[in-house]
Amino acid sequence: MPSLTPSLSQSHCGSPCPLLLMCVNCFEKALGQMLKTLRADDYNDFRSCPVDFRWDEVSTQSNGYPAVSDDEAAAGVLLMQATPQGSHNDSQTHFLNHIRDLPHQLVSYALAHSLGRRLVYPGSLRTKELLPILLKGQALLLDNYKGQRAKLKACDGNEIDTMFLDQRRQPGSQDRGLRLVICCEGNSGFYEMGCLAAPLKAGYSVLGWNHPGFAGSSGDPSPQNDANAMDVVVKYALHRLNFLPEHVVIYGWSIGTFTATWATMTYPQLGALVLDAPFDDLMPLALKKLPTFCKGLVQRIVREHFNLNVAEQLCCYQGPVLLIRRTLDKVVNTKAVSSENNDNQTPGTINLEGNRGNYLLLKLLKYRYPRVMTDETVAAVKHWLQAANPEQEAAICQKYCVDGKWCLTILQNYMSKICKSGKKLRWKDQSTFPNHHSLDFPWSVGEDLPPVQQKRLGIFLAQKYMKNFEATHCHPLHPEDFQLPWTL
Numbered sequence: 001m002p003s004l005t006p007s008l009s010q011s012h013c014g015s016p017c018p019l020l021l022m023c024v025n026c027f028e029k030a031l032g033q034m035l036k037t038l039r040a041d042d043y044n045d046f047r048s049c050p051v052d053f054r055w056d057e058v059s060t061q062s063n064g065y066p067a068v069s070d071d072e073a074a075a076g077v078l079l080m081q082a083t084p085q086g087s088h089n090d091s092q093t094h095f096l097n098h099i100r101d102l103p104h105q106l107v108s109y110a111l112a113h114s115l116g117r118r119l120v121y122p123g124s125l126r127t128k129e130l131l132p133i134l135l136k137g138q139a140l141l142l143d144n145y146k147g148q149r150a151k152l153k154a155c156d157g158n159e160i161d162t163m164f165l166d167q168r169r170q171p172g173s174q175d176r177g178l179r180l181v182i183c184c185e186g187n188s189g190f191y192e193m194g195c196l197a198a199p200l201k202a203g204y205s206v207l208g209w210n211h212p213g214f215a216g217s218s219g220d221p222s223p224q225n226d227a228n229a230m231d232v233v234v235k236y237a238l239h240r241l242n243f244l245p246e247h248v249v250i251y252g253w254s255i256g257t258f259t260a261t262w263a264t265m266t267y268p269q270l271g272a273l274v275l276d277a278p279f280d281d282l283m284p285l286a287l288k289k290l291p292t293f294c295k296g297l298v299q300r301i302v303r304e305h306f307n308l309n310v311a312e313q314l315c316c317y318q319g320p321v322l323l324i325r326r327t328l329d330k331v332v333n334t335k336a337v338s339s340e341n342n343d344n345q346t347p348g349t350i351n352l353e354g355n356r357g358n359y360l361l362l363k364l365l366k367y368r369y370p371r372v373m374t375d376e377t378v379a380a381v382k383h384w385l386q387a388a389n390p391e392q393e394a395a396i397c398q399k400y401c402v403d404g405k406w407c408l409t410i411l412q413n414y415m416s417k418i419c420k421s422g423k424k425l426r427w428k429d430q431s432t433f434p435n436h437h438s439l440d441f442p443w444s445v446g447e448d449l450p451p452v453q454q455k456r457l458g459i460f461l462a463q464k465y466m467k468n469f470e471a472t473h474c475h476p477l478h479p480e481d482f483q484l485p486w487t488l
Helices: 018-048 070-075 091-120 127-144 173-178 197-201 223-239 256-266 282-289 292-305 310-314 356-368 375-385 390-399 404-420 451-465
Strands: 148-153 159-165 180-184 205-209 248-253 272-276 321-326 466-469
Touching (some): 205 223, 223 248, 256 310, 321 356, 321 451, 404 451
Antiparallel strands (some): 159 205
16 A cells, blocks of 8 residues: 655655755755865875886896986986087087086076976966866776776886776777777877877777876976886886787877887887877977077077977887878978969968978988988979878879889898898897888888889888878877888
C-alpha cells in the first residue's frame, strides 16, 4: 500500500518544492565552484608534489651516460654555440674589446631577459589566463586516456610537468601504440591543449611536457632551460617508461622544433623526427618583426640569448625526418603576403616562397645529398616548393618527368654498392634499427647523373622529406596528417 505521506521534495500537488529545489541548485553551483577551486589549487600545488624522476638517476646505471659533477649540472646540457663573428689572436686586444663591449652586453642581457623572453615565449605569461582551459584539457587526458602526470627534475633544478598517455596495451593499427611520440610544444603551447592531440588520436603512445615557466613547470623559458628539460624528458622515456630508442619519435611544432632537433642531435639513436610548422633559424623571423634601426641589437640578442639554430641541429641527425609545411602559415613566413607584381600568385595570398620551412628543407637536402643538390637542382626544388596543393605538385613533377620507381632504384643501387664495398654501417647491429638509413650522411649519390636526372631525384627527395598541410600556423594538425617519416 503506497504511503500517504507526501515526499519531502514534493508539494501536496505533486510538483517539486520550490524552496528545496532552489537549495539544491545553489548547492550544486557551490559544489561546482568549490571543485573548480580545488582543481585549480591542485594544479598549482603540483610544485609541492614529490619528484617522480631525476635527470641523474640514469648516471648510476649501466647505460652509457657518464656521471657529471654538480658544477657541470648547474651549467646545463650542451648547446650548439653560435659562430663568433671574429677572432682575436692578441689576448690583450681581446680583453680591451671585451671591456669596451661591456655596456652593450649589459643592455643585450637586460633586454633578452625582459622584453625578449616575453616575445619569444609568450606562453609563460598566460598560465593564469588560460587556467580554465588547461584544467579542462588536463582532466580530459586524465579521465579519457588514463594519463599519468609526472614531475621530472632537470639538471638545472627546474621541475618539468609531463603527461604520459600509454597505448601499448591496445597498440591498434600497425602497432602504433608501441611507439612513443614525445611532443615539443610551441611558444604558446601546453600539453593540455597542444600538438599532442594529433599523434594521440592517431593511436600512438604520447609523452607531453611543458616548457620551464609554462603551467606546472617551474623556472623561466630559455633555449638552455628548454634543452635541460628535453634531456630529462628523453631519459624518462627511455629509462622509466622503458621505450626502446628506435621506438621513440620526436615531434616538434613551431618553436618546439628547436628542442626536437636538439633531442635527436644529442640522442642520435632515437627512431624518427617530425617537425610541424618548422623554421630554420630564429634570426630572419625576429628581424622581420622588429624595426630596421635596431637590427644590430636584435642580431646580438638572438645569437647570444635565443640562438634557435634548428637547421644546424637537424643536420646532425642521421635518422628519418619529415617536415610538415603549413601552406597558410604567416608566423614562420618572412614574406607572408604576395605582392601585386608577383605573376605567379594572386595578390593578397600567402607567398610560399617566404616560408622558412623551405630553407630548412633545402639545408637538409644539401647536407644529406650534396652531389644531387646542385644549383640547377636547387632551382628545380624551389619551383616545386611553390606548389600549394597536390594538383600543382603533380604538374611540376610532370614537367620534370619525376619517376618515383626510377628514383628509388637509383638510391637503392647506391646503398647496395656502398655496402658491398665494405663501407662501415651506421649501426653495429643493423637489425636492431630496421627503420633507419643504413649509411651515414652525406651521400655521394647522384654524382654521375646528368643535370636533368639530378633535378628529378632532387624533387623526389623533397617530396619524401616534406608534406604540405593546408592550414594556418596554429590550426590543430589532423590525426590522419600525422605520419612517420619516409625510410628507404
